[in-house]
Amino acid sequence: MSARDEILARVRAGLAKGDAGARRTAALAYLQAAPPGPQPTLAGDLLTRFSDKAGSLASTVERVADYAAVPARVAAYLAAHDLPARAVTALDVAGLDWAAAGIVSHSGSAVDADPVGITGCFCAIAETGTLLLLSGPATPASASLLPETHIALVPAARVVATMEDAFALLHRERGQLPRAANFVSGPSRTGDIEQTIVLGAHGPCRVHLIIIEEES
Template structure:
Protein backbone atom coordinates (compact mmCIF):
# COMPACT_ATOMS: atom_id res chain seq x y z
CA UNK A 1 0.00 0.00 0.00
CA UNK A 2 1.35 3.41 -0.99
CA UNK A 3 1.65 6.29 1.46
CA UNK A 4 -1.20 8.03 -0.34
CA UNK A 5 -3.48 5.01 0.01
CA UNK A 6 -2.64 4.72 3.70
CA UNK A 7 -3.46 8.38 4.33
CA UNK A 8 -6.79 8.08 2.53
CA UNK A 9 -7.56 4.88 4.41
CA UNK A 10 -7.05 6.66 7.73
CA UNK A 11 -9.20 9.60 6.61
CA UNK A 12 -12.02 7.25 5.56
CA UNK A 13 -11.79 5.40 8.86
CA UNK A 14 -11.96 8.63 10.81
CA UNK A 15 -14.94 9.98 8.90
CA UNK A 16 -16.79 6.70 9.30
CA UNK A 17 -16.70 6.91 13.09
CA UNK A 18 -20.15 8.20 14.10
CA UNK A 19 -22.54 10.50 12.30
CA UNK A 20 -21.97 14.18 11.54
CA UNK A 21 -23.86 15.36 14.63
CA UNK A 22 -21.77 13.26 17.01
CA UNK A 23 -18.52 14.35 15.36
CA UNK A 24 -19.57 18.00 15.65
CA UNK A 25 -20.51 17.50 19.31
CA UNK A 26 -17.09 15.98 19.97
CA UNK A 27 -15.35 18.96 18.36
CA UNK A 28 -17.43 21.48 20.34
CA UNK A 29 -16.74 19.60 23.56
CA UNK A 30 -13.02 19.66 22.79
CA UNK A 31 -13.11 23.41 22.14
CA UNK A 32 -15.11 24.09 25.30
CA UNK A 33 -12.67 22.11 27.42
CA UNK A 34 -9.58 23.93 26.17
CA UNK A 35 -7.88 26.48 28.38
CA UNK A 36 -7.57 29.86 26.67
CA UNK A 37 -4.04 31.03 26.03
CA UNK A 38 -2.66 34.48 26.88
CA UNK A 39 -4.69 37.36 25.45
CA UNK A 40 -3.99 41.09 25.42
CA UNK A 41 -5.80 43.45 27.76
CA UNK A 42 -7.82 45.65 25.41
CA UNK A 43 -9.31 47.86 28.11
CA UNK A 44 -12.91 48.86 28.67
CA UNK A 45 -13.16 51.24 25.71
CA UNK A 46 -13.19 48.73 22.85
CA UNK A 47 -14.31 51.25 20.17
CA UNK A 48 -11.33 53.51 20.95
CA UNK A 49 -8.91 50.58 20.86
CA UNK A 50 -10.43 49.43 17.55
CA UNK A 51 -10.19 52.91 16.01
CA UNK A 52 -6.57 53.38 17.07
CA UNK A 53 -5.54 50.01 15.67
CA UNK A 54 -7.50 50.47 12.44
CA UNK A 55 -5.94 53.88 11.82
CA UNK A 56 -2.48 52.44 12.45
CA UNK A 57 -3.20 50.01 9.60
CA UNK A 58 -4.04 52.87 7.17
CA UNK A 59 -7.82 52.56 7.43
CA UNK A 60 -9.83 55.75 7.82
CA UNK A 61 -12.60 55.92 10.40
CA UNK A 62 -15.79 57.94 10.70
CA UNK A 63 -18.43 57.80 13.43
CA UNK A 64 -22.19 58.36 13.10
CA UNK A 65 -25.02 58.14 15.60
CA UNK A 66 -27.50 55.94 13.76
CA UNK A 67 -27.73 53.61 10.78
CA UNK A 68 -29.89 56.15 8.94
CA UNK A 69 -26.90 58.52 8.92
CA UNK A 70 -24.72 56.10 6.96
CA UNK A 71 -25.71 57.06 3.36
CA UNK A 72 -24.90 60.75 3.92
CA UNK A 73 -21.59 59.80 5.56
CA UNK A 74 -20.68 57.58 2.62
CA UNK A 75 -21.63 60.29 0.11
CA UNK A 76 -19.53 62.87 1.93
CA UNK A 77 -16.53 60.56 2.03
CA UNK A 78 -16.72 59.74 -1.69
CA UNK A 79 -17.23 63.34 -2.77
CA UNK A 80 -14.39 64.50 -0.53
CA UNK A 81 -12.00 62.24 -2.44
CA UNK A 82 -13.49 62.93 -5.85
CA UNK A 83 -14.66 59.32 -6.15
CA UNK A 84 -17.75 58.22 -8.11
CA UNK A 85 -21.01 58.24 -6.16
CA UNK A 86 -22.05 54.82 -7.39
CA UNK A 87 -21.30 51.60 -5.58
CA UNK A 88 -22.02 47.92 -5.33
CA UNK A 89 -23.15 46.67 -1.92
CA UNK A 90 -24.24 43.69 0.11
CA UNK A 91 -27.94 42.97 0.57
CA UNK A 92 -27.93 43.66 4.33
CA UNK A 93 -27.57 47.39 3.59
CA UNK A 94 -30.13 47.68 0.79
CA UNK A 95 -32.85 49.07 3.07
CA UNK A 96 -31.05 52.38 3.69
CA UNK A 97 -32.04 55.48 1.71
CA UNK A 98 -29.02 55.73 -0.55
CA UNK A 99 -30.81 57.67 -3.29
CA UNK A 100 -31.61 60.54 -0.91
CA UNK A 101 -27.86 60.96 -0.35
CA UNK A 102 -27.27 61.14 -4.11
CA UNK A 103 -25.78 57.67 -4.41
CA UNK A 104 -26.48 55.08 -7.07
CA UNK A 105 -26.18 51.58 -5.64
CA UNK A 106 -26.53 48.02 -6.88
CA UNK A 107 -26.97 44.93 -4.70
CA UNK A 108 -24.89 42.22 -6.37
CA UNK A 109 -21.42 40.67 -6.36
CA UNK A 110 -18.70 43.05 -7.46
CA UNK A 111 -16.92 42.85 -10.82
CA UNK A 112 -13.60 44.28 -11.95
CA UNK A 113 -15.17 47.53 -13.19
CA UNK A 114 -16.70 48.41 -9.79
CA UNK A 115 -14.71 51.11 -8.02
CA UNK A 116 -16.58 51.27 -4.70
CA UNK A 117 -17.89 48.41 -2.56
CA UNK A 118 -19.99 48.88 0.58
CA UNK A 119 -20.49 46.07 3.07
CA UNK A 120 -21.46 45.38 6.63
CA UNK A 121 -19.40 43.11 8.84
CA UNK A 122 -20.10 40.18 11.13
CA UNK A 123 -18.02 41.73 13.88
CA UNK A 124 -14.88 43.78 14.47
CA UNK A 125 -11.85 42.97 16.61
CA UNK A 126 -10.45 45.68 18.89
CA UNK A 127 -7.19 43.80 19.50
CA UNK A 128 -5.98 44.30 15.93
CA UNK A 129 -8.37 46.77 14.24
CA UNK A 130 -9.65 43.92 12.09
CA UNK A 131 -13.02 43.26 10.42
CA UNK A 132 -14.52 39.80 10.17
CA UNK A 133 -16.79 39.27 7.15
CA UNK A 134 -18.70 36.06 6.46
CA UNK A 135 -19.47 35.09 2.89
CA UNK A 136 -22.99 34.18 1.77
CA UNK A 137 -25.24 34.76 -1.26
CA UNK A 138 -26.40 37.98 0.44
CA UNK A 139 -22.89 39.07 1.43
CA UNK A 140 -20.55 38.04 -1.40
CA UNK A 141 -16.87 38.42 -0.60
CA UNK A 142 -16.18 40.21 -3.90
CA UNK A 143 -17.84 43.40 -2.61
CA UNK A 144 -15.05 43.88 -0.08
CA UNK A 145 -12.21 42.45 -2.14
CA UNK A 146 -12.50 43.66 -5.76
CA UNK A 147 -13.27 47.42 -5.72
CA UNK A 148 -10.38 49.81 -5.09
CA UNK A 149 -12.39 51.43 -2.27
CA UNK A 150 -14.07 49.34 0.43
CA UNK A 151 -16.45 51.04 2.85
CA UNK A 152 -17.50 48.91 5.82
CA UNK A 153 -20.34 49.65 8.23
CA UNK A 154 -19.38 48.62 11.78
CA UNK A 155 -21.98 48.62 14.60
CA UNK A 156 -20.22 49.59 17.83
CA UNK A 157 -22.12 46.80 19.58
CA UNK A 158 -20.32 44.27 17.36
CA UNK A 159 -16.80 45.30 18.38
CA UNK A 160 -15.27 42.41 20.34
CA UNK A 161 -11.98 42.37 22.20
CA UNK A 162 -9.98 39.49 20.71
CA UNK A 163 -9.71 37.11 17.79
CA UNK A 164 -10.74 34.27 20.12
CA UNK A 165 -13.93 36.15 21.01
CA UNK A 166 -14.72 36.58 17.31
CA UNK A 167 -14.41 32.85 16.63
CA UNK A 168 -16.54 32.07 19.69
CA UNK A 169 -19.19 34.49 18.39
CA UNK A 170 -19.26 32.76 15.01
CA UNK A 171 -19.71 29.36 16.64
CA UNK A 172 -22.45 30.69 18.93
CA UNK A 173 -24.47 32.53 16.26
CA UNK A 174 -24.05 30.36 13.17
CA UNK A 175 -25.31 26.79 12.85
CA UNK A 176 -22.77 26.05 10.13
CA UNK A 177 -19.67 27.91 9.08
CA UNK A 178 -19.88 29.85 5.82
CA UNK A 179 -17.73 29.03 2.84
CA UNK A 180 -15.29 31.81 3.71
CA UNK A 181 -14.36 33.93 6.72
CA UNK A 182 -12.45 37.01 5.62
CA UNK A 183 -10.36 38.98 8.11
CA UNK A 184 -9.62 42.48 6.82
CA UNK A 185 -6.95 44.59 8.51
CA UNK A 186 -6.70 47.79 6.51
CA UNK A 187 -6.03 48.18 2.78
CA UNK A 188 -4.32 45.46 0.79
CA UNK A 189 -0.55 45.92 0.80
CA UNK A 190 2.72 44.37 -0.29
CA UNK A 191 6.39 45.03 0.26
CA UNK A 192 7.66 42.67 -2.41
CA UNK A 193 9.41 45.31 -4.53
CA UNK A 194 12.49 46.70 -2.77
CA UNK A 195 10.63 46.32 0.56
CA UNK A 196 8.55 49.39 -0.25
CA UNK A 197 4.98 49.19 1.05
CA UNK A 198 2.44 49.59 -1.75
CA UNK A 199 -1.27 49.79 -0.96
CA UNK A 200 -3.88 48.14 -3.16
CA UNK A 201 -1.65 45.44 -4.57
CA UNK A 202 -4.09 42.55 -4.13
CA UNK A 203 -7.34 44.29 -3.21
CA UNK A 204 -8.70 47.67 -2.08
CA UNK A 205 -6.23 50.54 -1.74
CA UNK A 206 -8.66 52.31 0.62
CA UNK A 207 -10.62 50.94 3.56
CA UNK A 208 -13.05 53.37 5.18
CA UNK A 209 -14.86 52.32 8.35
CA UNK A 210 -18.10 53.92 9.50
CA UNK A 211 -18.82 53.13 13.13
CA UNK A 212 -22.51 53.27 14.06
CA UNK A 213 -23.41 53.97 17.68
CA UNK A 214 -26.99 52.70 17.41
CA UNK A 215 -27.33 50.09 14.69
Protein backbone atom coordinates in the same frame (compact mmCIF):
# COMPACT_ATOMS: atom_id res chain seq x y z
CA MET B 1 -17.11 -4.02 -4.09
CA SER B 2 -14.92 -2.29 -6.68
CA ALA B 3 -11.14 -2.24 -6.50
CA ARG B 4 -11.34 1.44 -5.48
CA ASP B 5 -13.77 0.70 -2.63
CA GLU B 6 -11.62 -2.18 -1.47
CA ILE B 7 -8.46 -0.03 -1.41
CA LEU B 8 -10.17 2.80 0.48
CA ALA B 9 -11.67 0.34 2.96
CA ARG B 10 -8.23 -1.09 3.64
CA VAL B 11 -6.81 2.42 4.12
CA ARG B 12 -9.59 3.34 6.57
CA ALA B 13 -9.06 0.11 8.47
CA GLY B 14 -5.33 0.71 8.63
CA LEU B 15 -5.87 4.21 9.97
CA ALA B 16 -8.48 2.97 12.42
CA LYS B 17 -10.88 5.66 11.21
CA GLY B 18 -14.57 4.96 11.30
CA ASP B 19 -17.58 7.15 10.67
CA ALA B 20 -16.62 10.70 9.59
CA GLY B 21 -19.58 12.22 11.44
CA ALA B 22 -18.56 10.61 14.71
CA ARG B 23 -14.97 11.81 14.27
CA ARG B 24 -16.16 15.36 13.59
CA THR B 25 -18.34 15.30 16.71
CA ALA B 26 -15.41 14.07 18.77
CA ALA B 27 -13.12 16.77 17.36
CA LEU B 28 -15.63 19.53 18.14
CA ALA B 29 -16.11 18.21 21.67
CA TYR B 30 -12.35 18.24 22.18
CA LEU B 31 -12.05 21.85 20.96
CA GLN B 32 -14.93 23.04 23.13
CA ALA B 33 -13.44 21.37 26.20
CA ALA B 34 -9.97 22.83 25.66
CA PRO B 35 -9.17 25.69 28.07
CA PRO B 36 -8.70 29.11 26.43
CA GLY B 37 -5.24 30.52 26.13
CA PRO B 38 -4.09 33.73 27.85
CA GLN B 39 -6.02 36.82 26.78
CA PRO B 40 -4.68 40.37 26.60
CA THR B 41 -6.08 43.05 28.87
CA LEU B 42 -7.24 45.96 26.72
CA ALA B 43 -7.14 49.29 28.48
CA GLY B 44 -9.78 51.91 27.79
CA ASP B 45 -12.84 51.96 25.57
CA LEU B 46 -13.15 49.25 22.91
CA LEU B 47 -14.38 51.68 20.25
CA THR B 48 -11.43 54.00 20.82
CA ARG B 49 -9.00 51.08 20.73
CA PHE B 50 -10.57 49.74 17.52
CA SER B 51 -10.48 53.18 15.86
CA ASP B 52 -6.84 53.75 16.83
CA LYS B 53 -5.68 50.33 15.64
CA ALA B 54 -7.65 50.56 12.40
CA GLY B 55 -6.12 53.97 11.76
CA SER B 56 -2.62 52.57 12.30
CA LEU B 57 -3.39 50.08 9.51
CA ALA B 58 -4.20 52.89 7.04
CA SER B 59 -7.98 52.64 7.37
CA THR B 60 -9.94 55.83 7.92
CA VAL B 61 -12.62 55.85 10.60
CA GLU B 62 -15.60 58.03 11.48
CA ARG B 63 -18.60 57.67 13.78
CA VAL B 64 -22.25 58.42 13.13
CA ALA B 65 -25.24 58.37 15.45
CA ASP B 66 -27.44 56.00 13.45
CA TYR B 67 -27.89 54.20 10.13
CA ALA B 68 -29.97 57.05 8.69
CA ALA B 69 -26.86 59.24 8.67
CA VAL B 70 -24.74 56.73 6.77
CA PRO B 71 -25.60 57.48 3.09
CA ALA B 72 -24.83 61.21 3.44
CA ARG B 73 -21.52 60.45 5.16
CA VAL B 74 -20.59 57.97 2.43
CA ALA B 75 -21.42 60.57 -0.22
CA ALA B 76 -19.25 63.13 1.61
CA TYR B 77 -16.35 60.67 1.80
CA LEU B 78 -16.57 59.88 -1.92
CA ALA B 79 -16.70 63.56 -2.84
CA ALA B 80 -13.74 64.40 -0.58
CA HIS B 81 -11.62 61.77 -2.33
CA ASP B 82 -12.84 62.57 -5.87
CA LEU B 83 -14.38 59.13 -6.18
CA PRO B 84 -17.43 58.37 -8.33
CA ALA B 85 -20.75 58.18 -6.52
CA ARG B 86 -21.35 54.63 -7.73
CA ALA B 87 -21.22 51.55 -5.54
CA VAL B 88 -22.12 47.92 -5.14
CA THR B 89 -23.79 47.23 -1.81
CA ALA B 90 -24.03 43.95 0.03
CA LEU B 91 -27.66 42.96 0.50
CA ASP B 92 -27.47 43.49 4.26
CA VAL B 93 -26.96 47.25 3.73
CA ALA B 94 -28.81 47.68 0.43
CA GLY B 95 -31.94 48.96 2.19
CA LEU B 96 -30.36 52.29 3.17
CA ASP B 97 -31.46 55.31 1.11
CA TRP B 98 -28.41 55.57 -1.13
CA ALA B 99 -30.29 57.33 -3.93
CA ALA B 100 -31.27 60.22 -1.63
CA ALA B 101 -27.58 60.85 -1.04
CA GLY B 102 -26.86 60.88 -4.77
CA ILE B 103 -25.22 57.46 -4.84
CA VAL B 104 -26.07 55.15 -7.73
CA SER B 105 -25.98 51.63 -6.35
CA HIS B 106 -26.75 48.05 -7.18
CA SER B 107 -26.75 45.18 -4.73
CA GLY B 108 -25.19 41.75 -4.85
CA SER B 109 -21.83 40.56 -6.14
CA ALA B 110 -19.30 43.09 -7.39
CA VAL B 111 -18.11 43.39 -11.00
CA ASP B 112 -14.91 44.87 -12.41
CA ALA B 113 -16.58 48.21 -13.14
CA ASP B 114 -17.63 48.82 -9.51
CA PRO B 115 -15.36 51.51 -8.01
CA VAL B 116 -16.78 51.25 -4.48
CA GLY B 117 -18.06 48.37 -2.36
CA ILE B 118 -20.21 49.02 0.71
CA THR B 119 -20.73 46.23 3.23
CA GLY B 120 -21.62 45.57 6.81
CA CYS B 121 -19.52 43.26 8.95
CA PHE B 122 -20.17 40.35 11.29
CA CYS B 123 -18.09 41.98 14.01
CA ALA B 124 -14.94 44.02 14.54
CA ILE B 125 -11.92 43.27 16.74
CA ALA B 126 -10.61 46.05 18.95
CA GLU B 127 -7.28 44.37 19.71
CA THR B 128 -6.11 44.52 16.09
CA GLY B 129 -8.46 46.96 14.30
CA THR B 130 -9.73 44.08 12.17
CA LEU B 131 -13.09 43.35 10.55
CA LEU B 132 -14.60 39.87 10.38
CA LEU B 133 -16.67 39.46 7.20
CA LEU B 134 -18.67 36.30 6.51
CA SER B 135 -19.64 35.21 3.03
CA GLY B 136 -23.25 34.32 2.31
CA PRO B 137 -26.19 35.06 -0.01
CA ALA B 138 -26.63 38.53 1.53
CA THR B 139 -22.93 39.20 2.01
CA PRO B 140 -20.93 38.25 -1.10
CA ALA B 141 -17.20 38.45 -0.48
CA SER B 142 -16.58 40.20 -3.80
CA ALA B 143 -18.25 43.40 -2.57
CA SER B 144 -15.40 43.93 -0.11
CA LEU B 145 -12.55 42.48 -2.17
CA LEU B 146 -12.99 43.57 -5.79
CA PRO B 147 -13.65 47.37 -5.75
CA GLU B 148 -10.70 49.71 -5.16
CA THR B 149 -12.56 51.36 -2.28
CA HIS B 150 -14.22 49.38 0.51
CA ILE B 151 -16.57 51.14 2.92
CA ALA B 152 -17.65 49.02 5.88
CA LEU B 153 -20.43 49.79 8.32
CA VAL B 154 -19.51 48.71 11.85
CA PRO B 155 -22.21 48.60 14.55
CA ALA B 156 -20.65 49.76 17.81
CA ALA B 157 -22.34 46.90 19.65
CA ARG B 158 -20.50 44.40 17.40
CA VAL B 159 -17.00 45.50 18.42
CA VAL B 160 -15.42 42.75 20.53
CA ALA B 161 -12.11 42.72 22.34
CA THR B 162 -10.12 39.88 20.76
CA MET B 163 -10.08 37.40 17.89
CA GLU B 164 -11.02 34.67 20.37
CA ASP B 165 -14.11 36.70 21.27
CA ALA B 166 -14.95 37.00 17.57
CA PHE B 167 -14.76 33.24 17.06
CA ALA B 168 -16.83 32.63 20.20
CA LEU B 169 -19.49 35.02 18.88
CA LEU B 170 -19.42 33.29 15.51
CA HIS B 171 -19.92 29.84 17.02
CA ARG B 172 -22.62 31.11 19.38
CA GLU B 173 -24.65 32.86 16.69
CA ARG B 174 -23.96 30.75 13.59
CA GLY B 175 -22.96 27.37 14.95
CA GLN B 176 -20.47 26.71 12.18
CA LEU B 177 -18.17 28.54 9.79
CA PRO B 178 -19.59 29.79 6.50
CA ARG B 179 -17.92 29.10 3.17
CA ALA B 180 -15.50 31.96 3.78
CA ALA B 181 -14.61 34.07 6.80
CA ASN B 182 -12.40 37.02 5.84
CA PHE B 183 -10.39 39.06 8.33
CA VAL B 184 -9.77 42.55 6.92
CA SER B 185 -7.06 44.67 8.53
CA GLY B 186 -6.88 47.84 6.45
CA PRO B 187 -6.25 48.14 2.70
CA SER B 188 -4.64 45.33 0.75
CA ARG B 189 -0.87 45.70 0.71
CA THR B 190 2.33 44.00 -0.30
CA GLY B 191 6.05 44.61 0.12
CA ASP B 192 7.21 42.03 -2.42
CA ILE B 193 9.20 44.45 -4.59
CA GLU B 194 12.26 45.86 -2.79
CA GLN B 195 10.25 45.75 0.46
CA THR B 196 8.34 48.86 -0.64
CA ILE B 197 4.77 48.84 0.70
CA VAL B 198 2.19 49.15 -2.07
CA LEU B 199 -1.50 49.51 -1.21
CA GLY B 200 -4.20 47.86 -3.30
CA ALA B 201 -2.05 45.06 -4.68
CA HIS B 202 -4.58 42.27 -4.17
CA GLY B 203 -7.73 44.14 -3.14
CA PRO B 204 -8.96 47.58 -2.08
CA CYS B 205 -6.39 50.37 -1.93
CA ARG B 206 -8.49 52.28 0.60
CA VAL B 207 -10.75 51.16 3.45
CA HIS B 208 -13.14 53.50 5.23
CA LEU B 209 -14.96 52.41 8.37
CA ILE B 210 -18.16 54.00 9.63
CA ILE B 211 -19.02 53.11 13.21
CA ILE B 212 -22.75 53.29 13.93
CA GLU B 213 -23.32 54.15 17.56
CA GLU B 214 -27.06 53.48 17.81
CA GLU B 215 -28.04 50.50 19.95
CA SER B 216 -29.51 47.58 18.03
